[in-house]
Amino acid sequence: MEITLEHVAKHFKDKSNKNLPVKKAVADVSLHLTPGVWGLLGANGSGKTTLMRMICGIMKPTSGRICYDGVDITQLDDAYRDIIGYLPQEFGFYPEFTVQQYLEYISALKGLTNVQVKNRIDELLVRLSLDDVRRKRIIKLSGGMKRRVGIAQALLNDPEFLVLDEPTSGLDPGERVRFRNLLSEFAKDRIVLISTHIVPDVEYIATRNAIMKNGEILLTGTTQELVSQMHGKVFQAVIPPQELHMWESDPKIQIVNLRNEADGSICLRYLGNPTDIPEAEAQNPTLEDLYLHLK
Amino acid sequence: MTRLYKEELKRVLRTRSTLLFLAAAVILSVFMAYAPVTYVRFTYEENGQEITIKGREALAIRKELQSPNAGEVTPEKMAEGLHAYQKNLEIYGDFYGDFPRNVHNSEIFPWSPQVSRLREVMADSESGLAPDYTEMTEEDALNFYERCRTHLTDLMKLEQRKNPQAQQIAAKMYDKVTMPFYYYPGYDTNMFEYEGIYLFVLMFLCVMVTAPLFSCEYQTGADDILRSTRHGRRNLAFVKILSALTISIVMFVLCMAIFMVISNSLFGWECRQTSMQILFSAATLLGLNMGQLQNLVMLAGFIALLACVSFILFVSSACRNTTISTGLTIAFVLFPSVFYMMIGNALSAYLRVLFPSGALGGSNSFSYSVTYYFEFLKFGSLTVWTPWLLMIVPAIEIPLFLWLTVRTYCRRSM
Numbered sequence: 001m002e003i004t005l006e007h008v009a010k011h012f013k014d015k016s017n018k019n020l021p022v023k024k025a026v027a028d029v030s031l032h033l034t035p036g037v038w039g040l041l042g043a044n045g046s047g048k049t050t051l052m053r054m055i056c057g058i059m060k061p062t063s064g065r066i067c068y069d070g071v072d073i074t075q076l077d078d079a080y081r082d083i084i085g086y087l088p089q090e091f092g093f094y095p096e097f098t099v100q101q102y103l104e105y106i107s108a109l110k111g112l113t114n115v116q117v118k119n120r121i122d123e124l125l126v127r128l129s130l131d132d133v134r135r136k137r138i139i140k141l142s143g144g145m146k147r148r149v150g151i152a153q154a155l156l157n158d159p160e161f162l163v164l165d166e167p168t169s170g171l172d173p174g175e176r177v178r179f180r181n182l183l184s185e186f187a188k189d190r191i192v193l194i195s196t197h198i199v200p201d202v203e204y205i206a207t208r209n210a211i212m213k214n215g216e217i218l219l220t221g222t223t224q225e226l227v228s229q230m231h232g233k234v235f236q237a238v239i240p241p242q243e244l245h246m247w248e249s250d251p252k253i254q255i256v257n258l259r260n261e262a263d264g265s266i267c268l269r270y271l272g273n274p275t276d277i278p279e280a281e282a283q284n285p286t287l288e289d290l291y292l293h294l295k
Numbered sequence: 296m297t298r299l300y301k302e303e304l305k306r307v308l309r310t311r312s313t314l315l316f317l318a319a320a321v322i323l324s325v326f327m328a329y330a331p332v333t334y335v336r337f338t339y340e341e342n343g344q345e346i347t348i349k350g351r352e353a354l355a356i357r358k359e360l361q362s363p364n365a366g367e368v369t370p371e372k373m374a375e376g377l378h379a380y381q382k383n384l385e386i387y388g389d390f391y392g393d394f395p396r397n398v399h400n401s402e403i404f405p406w407s408p409q410v411s412r413l414r415e416v417m418a419d420s421e422s423g424l425a426p427d428y429t430e431m432t433e434e435d436a437l438n439f440y441e442r443c444r445t446h447l448t449d450l451m452k453l454e455q456r457k458n459p460q461a462q463q464i465a466a467k468m469y470d471k472v473t474m475p476f477y478y479y480p481g482y483d484t485n486m487f488e489y490e491g492i493y494l495f496v497l498m499f500l501c502v503m504v505t506a507p508l509f510s511c512e513y514q515t516g517a518d519d520i521l522r523s524t525r526h527g528r529r530n531l532a533f534v535k536i537l538s539a540l541t542i543s544i545v546m547f548v549l550c551m552a553i554f555m556v557i558s559n560s561l562f563g564w565e566c567r568q569t570s571m572q573i574l575f576s577a578a579t580l581l582g583l584n585m586g587q588l589q590n591l592v593m594l595a596g597f598i599a600l601l602a603c604v605s606f607i608l609f610v611s612s613a614c615r616n617t618t619i620s621t622g623l624t625i626a627f628v629l630f631p632s633v634f635y636m637m638i639g640n641a642l643s644a645y646l647r648v649l650f651p652s653g654a655l656g657g658s659n660s661f662s663y664s665v666t667y668y669f670e671f672l673k674f675g676s677l678t679v680w681t682p683w684l685l686m687i688v689p690a691i692e693i694p695l696f697l698w699l700t701v702r703t704y705c706r707r708s709m
Contacts, residue, residue, distance in 0.1 A: 053519065056519075056522075056523045057522075057523065058519055058522045058523055078525045078526070078528070081523055081524055081525050081527065082525045084523060085523075086519070086520060086523035087520070088516065088519040088520060090516040090519075091516070091520075092512070092515040092516025092517035092518065092519065092520065093515060093517055094306060094310075094511070094515065094517055095515070096306065096309045096310050096311070097306070097309075101305075101306075101309075104302060105302045105303075105306060106520065106521075106524065108298045108299040108301075108302040108526070109299060109521060109524040109525065109526050109527050109531065110524045110525050110526070111524075111525040111526060114298065150520075153520060154520075157524075157525075163523075
């Protein structure tokens with residue numbers, strides 16, 4: 001099973017001002033998605049959502065094509081939608097629905113049989129700790145619970161290809177960990193594509209990552225492969241507080257973290273060279289360092 | 296698909312606004328069926344004082360007084376009625392002065408539906424003015440049905456002076472009108488008008504249920520999830536259309552059944568046999584009795600309602616939020632009535648035919664066109680009687696708007 005993106009691009013015209021140039025939301029993206037968890041990292045407005053909507057077949061690319069096992073997804077049509085589960089960034093639902101009613105509605109849309117529906121909904125509600133609120137209206141639930149309902153609907157058809165756009169927004173730390181574990185378990189022999197700008201969400205579970213900026217994929221690889229590019233570029237130094245402003249305005253370094261120490265000094269983590277700040281020590285890089293470096 | 300249809304139907308019926316509109320439709324069907332009875336009045340004199348009774352009691356007395364003359368409207372009855380009028384006018388002078396109320400009730404009122412039609416058909420061919428009761432003769436009454444045809448010819452020459460084709464069509468249509476006419480007391484034109492008004496109200500409530508069906512998805516963002524599912528495109532569009540039509544049809548059948556049963560029970564089912572020519576104008580072009588006319592108006596209303604629902608589904612599929620779709624729905628639904636009432640020229644006559652809601656409302660409505668007006672529209676060399684257009688055009692529009700709805704929904708944000 002594989003999803004292939006071949007030179008996919010999406011351009012938008014500004015309908016209110018035709019004189020403005022066409023906006024390239026996604027520009028010439030080629031990607032080969034194989035089973036495992038994929039992290040799609042990028043700042044807000046980098047084109048992640050547009051790319052994901054095209055991958056889900058909700059939006060047509062301006063150029064290029066997206067294939068599932070070598071066949072264009074537009075040809076596969078509903079057969080393709082049968083194998084995907086999608087949670088958009090904005091989880092929209094009909095306000096009149098309870099959790100159970102909503103999942104029954106979506107399962108009808110996904111073509112599940114009556115026999116399948118009950119078991120599948122029961123199983124997901126238990127797995128996502130939503131069993132107690134199944135008869136509650138979604139609109140009355142907390143942000144985290146709503147998100148979990150969104151995840152439940154995406155998993156209803158036991159999809160081969162799961163696409164989650166910013167799935168952890170609104171979840172508390174405990175819920176995030178549970179969610180990561182659920183995905184790791186789920187991702188065996190399937191493709192899970194998660195877009196986020198919160199790097200730790202994918203750092204530990206992503207088999208591979210793609211980093212997106214201005215509609216383009218800048219880098220792809222495993223977390224290790226990507227992180228290795230930052231070896232020798234991440235440092236930590238302790239500075240007196242009066243020097244902070246000076247280092248913040250230094251164009252040679254990029255501060256990625258600040259920590260106030262008990263003695264009043266400041267511990268800086270930065271991207272740059274060891275000689276930039278005296279007595280700086282090399283640090284093990286993380287995916288976040290790379291992300292911030294590229295950002 | 297069946298499961299999806301049931302789920303969608305349940306979803307729409309769970310919506311608070313749908314339940315409110317449904318309840319309003321049922322309550323109004325009872326209220327509007329009953330309302331015309333409250334307008335019925337009967338005044339009589341007792342101990343030198345005028346007493347007016349209202350509602351069902353008044354209706355019963357009126358029916359009782361006119362019932363001896365019920366049934367076939369024969370020329371002989373016409374002559375008898377005219378004789379009663381003329382005899383009493385000779386004794387008491389005109390009806391507007393000191394004409395004794397009780398004499399009017401017992402001698403004049405029982406004949407008034409028949410004699411007023413005779414007076415109508417005896418109108419002057421040039422001016423259209425009706426003669427005085429004393430100017431008509433027994434011979435005129437005995438020739439009533441011949442005069443009906445002549446009257447139509449005169450009327451069409453006045454109304455459609457520049458359109459001989461319309462005059463010919465009207466004459467051909469009138470040839471098919473069944474004569475003699477029949478009259479059964481009780482039926483009130485208010486009741487007929489309320490049927491038209493209620494059809495408009497019902498259509499309005501149905502389109503208000505329909506207006507958010509697609510736009511609500513776009514507004515809530517539910518759309519992206521739905522579109523990424525197996526049946527989330529064309530099938531969902533079909534199912535949404537089907538559920539909107541189901542709700543509208545059930546609302547229509549249920550509410551019109553309530554309306555018809557109540558109003559006909561109040562006024563009397565036998566009144567449905569009255570010829571429409573006796574109640575409205577002797578020259579009306581359709582050979583129907585009131586029951587058949589009620590059914591025809593219902594059919595035209597049903598077609599218009601389905602056309603409006605189809606049109607509003609299309610509007611909803613093209614609007615990004617419910618506020619816009621609801622606002623446009625109200626505007627589109629009211630436009631033909633308001634435009635026709637305020638402008639009233641040839642353009643408005645053509646426009647209301649094109650609008651799916653053109654057959655419902657006030658003076659623009661099918662029920663008015665079929666009873667009060669002699670309106671024809673020209674399309675090049677072709678002339679068509681407007682009421683037929685008010686049925687045919689919406690019928691054509693139904694599949695067109697439904698196709699546009701599916702197309703717009705499927706192509707949205709692609």
